Amino acid sequence: MTDLFQSTKPIYSQLADRINRQILRGELKPGDKLPSVREMALQVNVNPNTVQRTYRELEGMEIVESRRGQGTFVTENEEILNAMRERLKKDEISQFVEGMHAMGYKNEEIEEGLRNFLNDGKGDQA
Template sequence: MSVSFDNSKPIYLQLMDHFFQKISNGSIRPGQKLPSVRETAVEVGVNPNTVQRTYAEMERKGIVEARRGQGSFVTENEALIKELRAEISEQYVTTFIEYMLNNGFTEAQIIEQVKAALNKSNG
């Protein structure tokens, strides 16, 4: 698991975003067991307390379920995962639009840029 951290926001939130992205794109499937806190801490090079905080926050949001003696598992609730995907999408699209508008792009120019980028991505 390769995660690069920056100073713009707390590491536990960046790690949570990393897990949410993997859950959202299907790399980590519903019902799948997450690596232990210790394994994750060693793998990404952070304090286990930071990973524990990440797991606790994901559990608070309902995306991860802790099972006593077994570990942490991704929820099997497809509606919650669908909601997570929608939140991620809204967050990134809103940030992108605000950035573009603040830099003087019109709505039509933004749409044109998105279409051009999609055409490049699709081959």
């Protein structure tokens, strides 16, 4: 059994990220029902309490909406989804830049490198 989760970051938080990404990729669409807490717990092999906490977290961010007796659903509020999308983008970029700095690359190198990469057609989109 392969574990889905890395080291430092709390699992519930990693799971939240994972769900956010699924929404971004369109694997989960606005209005879609998430797996039940128990179902999800089995799928990703964690404790149901952890899934519960993830859902609560997502609900706090208004990305997800729990309806008692029915389940948990992706919000249909596109604004919030867009905000999440923007936030996640910044997170990713931040993490990337931080990593590059740690390896000794300067800002200009990074920006220029990215520009070159995209223009060389190596970064053609799927």
